[in-house]
Amino acid sequence: MCDDEEPHSFKIVFLGEAGREYVMHADSDEQMEAWMRSISSASYEHITMMVAEMQKQLDEITSSASSEGRLVDVGEPAAPSPVAPPRQRRANPFHQSEPPPAGPRLGFRALHEELGRVICYDRTNWWERRAPAVAQLIEL
Numbered sequence: 001m002c003d004d005e006e007p008h009s010f011k012i013v014f015l016g017e018a019g020r021e022y023v024m025h026a027d028s029d030e031q032m033e034a035w036m037r038s039i040s041s042a043s044y045e046h047i048t049m050m051v052a053e054m055q056k057q058l059d060e061i062t063s064s065a066s067s068e069g070r071l072v073d074v075g076e077p078a079a080p081s082p083v084a085p086p087r088q089r090r091a092n093p094f095h096q097s098e099p100p101p102a103g104p105r106l107g108f109r110a111l112h113e114e115l116g117r118v119i120c121y122d123r124t125n126w127w128e129r130r131a132p133a134v135a136q137l138i139e140l
Contacts, residue, residue, distance in 0.1 A: 008032045012039065014048065022051065031081050038084040 008026040013019070026032035039047060106114065 010036065012047070012051070014051070020051075026081075034081040034084075038082045041084045041087060 006025050008028065008031070010024055010026075010032065012022045012024065014021075024035065026035055042050070
């Protein structure tokens with residue numbers, strides 16, 4: 001929010017070498033909330049690009065109005081409130097609508113014996129595949 005005297009004002013501050021501050025004003029709480037939602041959902045790069053474009057448009061309006069000798073009311077909105085870009089929905093693997101199907105629950109001993117058999121089988125196969133290579137090394 002902003003320390004400005006206007007009730008629906010807020011400030012956007014860009015840090016860095018060419019850092020600038022922009023004080024924005026909305027006509028109502030709803031409009032200010034719409035602006036804040038749009039700004040908070042945009043990336044920093046997108047906001048800087050949008051601010052640069054808006055600054056360019058403001059400069060063009062101001063320069064054309066001053067060359068014609070007219071006064072310009074910059075506070076009057078030229079377009080309706082901006083709409084926030086759609087957010088990409090990512091699936092949360094931990095938030096599932098249905099729990100995974102439960103299989104039979106094994107006790108520790110049964111689980112240990114089952115996994116032990118699988119490990120012994122895999123180790124025997126590995127050793128049998130490795131045995132010819134080891135035999136050749138021994139013969140040298």
